[in-house]
Amino acid sequence: MKIKSILIANRGEIAIRIARTAKQMGIKTYMFLSHHEPNALHLDHADEVIDVSDNTYINVYTNIDKLIEVALENKIDAIHPGYGFLSENPFLPRECERNNIIFIGPSSKAINQMGNKGMARDMALKNDIPVLQGSKGVITKIEEAEETAKIIGYPIILKAVAGGGGKGMRVVRKKAELPLMFKLATNEAKALFDNDSMLIEKYVENPRHVEFQVMADKHGNIIHLYERECSIQRKHQKLLEEAPSAALSEELRQKIGADAVKICKATNYYSAGTVEFLLDDDLNHYFMEMNTRVQVEHPITEEITGVDIIELQIKIAEGEKLSLKQEDIKIKGWAMELRVNAEDVQSGFAPSTGLVEQMDIPTRKYLRCDSGYQAGKVVVSSFDSLVAKLIITGKTRNEAIKNCRTVLNNTTIKGVKTTLPFFKQVMQTPSFVKGKYTTSFIETDLTQSFYQEDNELVAAAVLAMEAYLQEQAKINSDELDDKPVSAWAMSKKIKG
Amino acid sequence: MKLLRHTKNYTLTGEKKVSVQIRDNEIYKINNKKASVEVEGINNDEVLIKIDNQTHIGEVVNLKQNEVSVMINGNTYDFTIDTELASKRKEKIAKNAGVKVSKVNAPLPGEIVAVLMSEGQEVHKGEPIMILEAMKMQNEITSPVNGKIKSIHAKADDTVMKDQVLFEIDPDK
Numbered sequence: 115m116k117i118k119s120i121l122i123a124n125r126g127e128i129a130i131r132i133a134r135t136a137k138q139m140g141i142k143t144y145m146f147l148s149h150h151e152p153n154a155l156h157l158d159h160a161d162e163v164i165d166v167s168d169n170t171y172i173n174v175y176t177n178i179d180k181l182i183e184v185a186l187e188n189k190i191d192a193i194h195p196g197y198g199f200l201s202e203n204p205f206l207p208r209e210c211e212r213n214n215i216i217f218i219g220p221s222s223k224a225i226n227q228m229g230n231k232g233m234a235r236d237m238a239l240k241n242d243i244p245v246l247q248g249s250k251g252v253i254t255k256i257e258e259a260e261e262t263a264k265i266i267g268y269p270i271i272l273k274a275v276a277g278g279g280g281k282g283m284r285v286v287r288k289k290a291e292l293p294l295m296f297k298l299a300t301n302e303a304k305a306l307f308d309n310d311s312m313l314i315e316k317y318v319e320n321p322r323h324v325e326f327q328v329m330a331d332k333h334g335n336i337i338h339l340y341e342r343e344c345s346i347q348r349k350h351q352k353l354l355e356e357a358p359s360a361a362l363s364e365e366l367r368q369k370i371g372a373d374a375v376k377i378c379k380a381t382n383y384y385s386a387g388t389v390e391f392l393l394d395d396d397l398n399h400y401f402m403e404m405n406t407r408v409q410v411e412h413p414i415t416e417e418i419t420g421v422d423i424i425e426l427q428i429k430i431a432e433g434e435k436l437s438l439k440q441e442d443i444k445i446k447g448w449a450m451e452l453r454v455n456a457e458d459v460q461s462g463f464a465p466s467t468g469l470v471e472q473m474d475i476p477t478r479k480y481l482r483c484d485s486g487y488q489a490g491k492v493v494v495s496s497f498d499s500l501v502a503k504l505i506i507t508g509k510t511r512n513e514a515i516k517n518c519r520t521v522l523n524n525t526t527i528k529g530v531k532t533t534l535p536f537f538k539q540v541m542q543t544p545s546f547v548k549g550k551y552t553t554s555f556i557e558t559d560l561t562q563s564f565y566q567e568d569n570e571l572v573a574a575a576v577l578a579m580e581a582y583l584q585e586q587a588k589i590n591s592d593e594l595d596d597k598p599v600s601a602w603a604m605s606k607k608i609k610g
Numbered sequence: 611m612k613l614l615r616h617t618k619n620y621t622l623t624g625e626k627k628v629s630v631q632i633r634d635n636e637i638y639k640i641n642n643k644k645a646s647v648e649v650e651g652i653n654n655d656e657v658l659i660k661i662d663n664q665t666h667i668g669e670v671v672n673l674k675q676n677e678v679s680v681m682i683n684g685n686t687y688d689f690t691i692d693t694e695l696a697s698k699r700k701e702k703i704a705k706n707a708g709v710k711v712s713k714v715n716a717p718l719p720g721e722i723v724a725v726l727m728s729e730g731q732e733v734h735k736g737e738p739i740m741i742l743e744a745m746k747m748q749n750e751i752t753s754p755v756n757g758k759i760k761s762i763h764a765k766a767d768d769t770v771m772k773d774q775v776l777f778e779i780d781p782d783k
Contacts, residue, residue, distance in 0.1 A: 198746065281748055298726070302741070305724030305766060306748075351747070456745075460625075460685060465718055465745040495719050498746040527684075535684045564685055572640055573659045573666035574687035575628035578678035579620065579637060580649045581670045582691050587635070 117141055117192045117216060117432055121185050122160070123175055124196030126486030127503060128408075129156040132194050135424040144190055146174050150496040155486050164188070173496075175199040178206050185215050192216035192431060194424075198498065201407035202229050218431040220385040220406045227381050228404040231313055232275050238401040241380045243373045246392070246400045248315035256296050262314045263292060269317040272296060274303035274310070282306060283350070285317050318400070320552040322393040323347065324359050325405075326374035327415045329426050330384045335436040338371045339419045340445055342388075342411055345553045346540065348463060353533065353556075354540060355411040356450045357418050360511060360549030361393060370399050377404065386412070386427050410453070413484060413505045417449035448514040449507045452522075455499040458531040459564040467495045471529030473502075480507045480517045493530050501532060511549060515541060538565030621697035622689040629694065712755050712779045716770045720744030724766055731759050739777055740764065757781040 119142040122129045133143045133156075145160035149167040157163050164184055166174045174180050176199050185193055193215055195201040204225040210217040219225075228234045232252055238245050249262045252275050263270050263286070272295060274282030284299040286292050296312070304310040323344045330336040343359035344352045358367070374389035388405040412423045421438070430436070457463045473489045475481075485502035487493065493501065506521055508514030519541050525534060545551045545559040556563065567573070617638065622628045631639035637647045640661070648660040655669040659682075668682035676691045692700065724741040727733060738750035739759070753759075760778040764770055 298738070301726050302724060305726070306741070349747075458686075464749075465747065467718070467745075495744050528681075531686060532684065538683070565683060566685060567666060567683060569661065569664060570666060570682050570685065571624075571626060571687065572628060573661060573664075574668060574680045574682050574685075575622045575624070575630065575689060576637060576640065576647055576661060577649065577657060577659050577668045577670065577680045577682075578622060578687070578689045578691065579630050579632075580647075581673050581678055581680070582676065583632070583635065585673060 115191070115216070115432060117218075117428060119144065119188075119190045119192070120218070120428075121145075121164075121181065121188075121190045121193045122196065123181050123193055124199060124201075125151065125154060125156055125175065125497065127156075127484045127500065128196040128410075128486075130159045130486060131413075131484055132196060132424055133159045135422055135428070139425065139428065141428070144184075144188060148174055150494050151492070153491060155488055155491055162188070178203070178209055181206070182209050182213050182215065185210075186213060190215070192218050192428075194218040194427075195407065197407050197410055202405070204229065216431050218385070218427050220383055220387065224381050224383050225406045228383070228387075228406050230275065231273060231277075231403055234403055235313070235401070237380055238377055241376055243377055243401045244399060246316045246318065249313055252311035253314055254311055256293060259296050259312065259314060260289075260292060263289070266314065266316050269319065271315050271317040272299040273313045273315065274299065274307055275313055276307035276309040276311070277303060318392055318394045320395070320554045320558075321345075322359070322361055322552050323390065323402075324362065324370070324393055324399070325388045325390040325409075326371055327409075327412065327423070328374055328378050328383070328387045328389060329421075329423070329430070329436065329438075330378050330387070331430045331436045332384045332433055333435050334379075334382075336375045336378050336383070337436060337438055337440045337443060338374050339415045339421055339423075339443055340371065341367065342414055344411065345551055346546075346555055347553055348556050352411065353453050353455075354450065354537065355414055356448065356511075356514070357414040358445055358448070361397065366397060366399070373399070373401065377401065385430055386423055410500070410503070411451050413482060413503065414449035414451045417482065417505060417507050418445050418447055419443055420446065447507055447509050448511045449505060450514050450518055452504040452506070452518065452537045453500060453533065454502040454504060454525075454527065454537075455533045456493045456501050456530040457499055457533055459533055459536040460531075463533075463563070465495065465499050466531040467493050469493075469529045470501070470527065472526055473528075474524075474526045475502065475504070476521060476524040478517070478521065480514075481505070481521050482507075489529075501527065501530065515547060535564035535566075539563065619694035620691055621694050622691050623697060624687055624689040627697075628689075711760060712753075712757065712781055714739075714751060714754060714776050714779070715773045716742060716751075716776055717749065717772070718742075718744050719772045720749075720770060722764045722766055722768045722770060722776075723748065725762060725764070727759055727762075729759050729762055733757060733759060733779065742770070742776075751776055753779055755779055755781040 121144045122132050136143045142161045144162045147163050147165045149170045200206045204222040207217040208222040247266050269287045272284045282303040284295045286295045300310040324341050326341050327339040341359050342355050342357045344355045346354040386408050390402040391399045456466045458466045470491050475483050482505040487501050506518045508517050522538050617633045620630045650658050652658050659666045671681050672679040679688045720742045723743045727739045733753040735756050736752050738752050740751045742749045757779040760780045762777045764776050
C-alpha cells in the first residue's frame, strides 16, 4: 500500500529530516505542537500541526494511546517514530498493526528479540557470529556472578539485561571489586528498569565501536550500507562518527558486513537497522547489539553511499522490494558527523539550556547541517541536548578533517554553550588525525576537552578587566555631570 | 574625582587567578610581567584583544558589578574582579570559615530516576548517591566528600529545580 500521510512521532532535527524525504515523495506530514516547545522549528516543516499543548501532563512522544488516537482521528496512513522515545518499543508496532496503521520500522517481534541483550546474544551465538565470552542466561545473585567471573577472567562488564545507552553498566577489574560493583549495578538496574537481571561479559579494554547499517525488505532481501566508526564517545554517548572506519581493511569490512546481514536474516528482520560490533586490538570483531531504528548518525552513511535511508524505510514499510543489490552499494569519499550538543565542555559536558541567541552555520558544498534549531529558538531541558549535526564530507579522510576545521572556524552559536570547542580540540589531536583511536579517546588522548588558544585565559582576563575599567570610568564621569545620580547608580558606586 | 594617577593591583578570580596591574587607567602588568595591551571593537559585540604580539577575538557576555563573563573561541570565562587586597582578605575568610555540612544541589532541572543510598550511610568522595535525568542524559549526583549522609531531600520520580538541595553530607573530620 502506498503511504499518503505520515504522523511523525518525534521532534527537532529528525522530525525535519523525515519530513524532507516525505515531501519529496509527495507524502503529507503531521507533527505535534507540545507545551514544552511552543516555538519549535520542526513545526515550520509540517504540513499539518496537531496541537497537544493543552495536555501538559503527558509527553506525547512516549504515549502510544495518544499516537494511535491521533492517527485514527486524522486518518493518517503511517507512523514514523524517528529515534529515541518509542522507536524501539515493541508495543507501538503491535498497536499500529491492530489499528491498521503502517509502522515505519521493524516488526514488534524483531524489536522484542533484538532489544533484549540476552536474546540478541543467543541469536548471534546460534548463527556463528562471534560474541564476547559471557554468562549463559541472566544472573541475579552475587554467587552466580562470582562463578561466571572466575570462568571468564577479569576484567568483566556487568550489564543490565534491560539497559541500553550505557545505563546500568559497570566494569569490574578485579575480584575484590565485584561485590560492591554488583550491588551498585543491580540497585541501579532495579531503580531504572525495574529489572535487576544482569549479563556478564568479558570486558575489552580500549575497543573500537564499529556499526553496520542494514536495510532489509519484507521479502527477505537484505543489504548493508557499510560501517560507521563511533568510537568517540563520552559515557557511551556518541559525539562524533565517521564513515567508513579507518580501522577496517576491505576484507574485514566484507566479513563483518556479512555477519550483520546474517543476524538480520536469522530474525526475519525488515526496515533499517544497525548492528553494533566491538573491535579489539587484534581487530577481532564481536557482536554487541542491534539497534532497531534509524540512528542519529545515519546521514554519514547516506553521504558516502548516496542512499536515502528514510526513503528506503518508507518504501519497505509500503511493502516494496529493495531495488538495490549489495553490489550496487559503493563507498564514495569520507563523511564525519559532529554532534553539536548544548553542553558545557568546560565543566564536564553539563547540559546547557536556554535561548539560542545566534546560530551562524556556513554554507559549503561539503557541509550538510541537520538541525532543529535556529536563532530565537529555545533549548529546553525536557528533550535531548542535540542542537545541530554538522555532516561534513571530503574525497579522503584528510580532506574531510580539513573541511571540518573550516566549518568549525566559521560556525558561531551563542546563548547556549555547545560542544564546538570540543570538536576544535579533536580535530587537532594526533591520534584522531591519524585515525588511530579507541573508545577511550576522550580519557586518554585528549589533553583537555576543549580547544584553547595559547594564553587564551590571560586574553579573557584582559578583556574582562577592560570592560570593568570602562564601566568604572563611566560611573566616575557620571558623577562629574550635573545631572542627578540615580539611587541605582549610587548604590553601584558605593559597592564598586 | 580625579583620574587614577597611581598604580592599582587587581586580582581576577576565575578558573585560575590572574593578577593585573593598572597604571594611569591602563593595563601595565599581567601576572607581574609588563605587557603591551590593545583592545578595540571590531563589529557587533566582538573585540580584538592584542597582548604583546598575539591577537584574540572575544566578547563580553555579561557584566554585573565586579562579575564579568567573556567568551573567546566559544569558551566562557567568568571572573570576579577585586583589588588585590580585597581578594586576599576574601581568601583568608573563606579558609577560616571551613565547611561543616556539605550540601549538594541539583546542577540542572530534571527528574530523579533513582536514589541509590539512604540516610545515615557512609559514603566516599565520588560515590553516586542519586541519578538525575535531564536532557535524556543520566547524571550521577555524587558525594563531594568522604562522610556520612545527613539527609536526603528527593526521592525517585521527583521533579527537581536547578539548585534545589538534593542531599547533605556530614564530612569526615
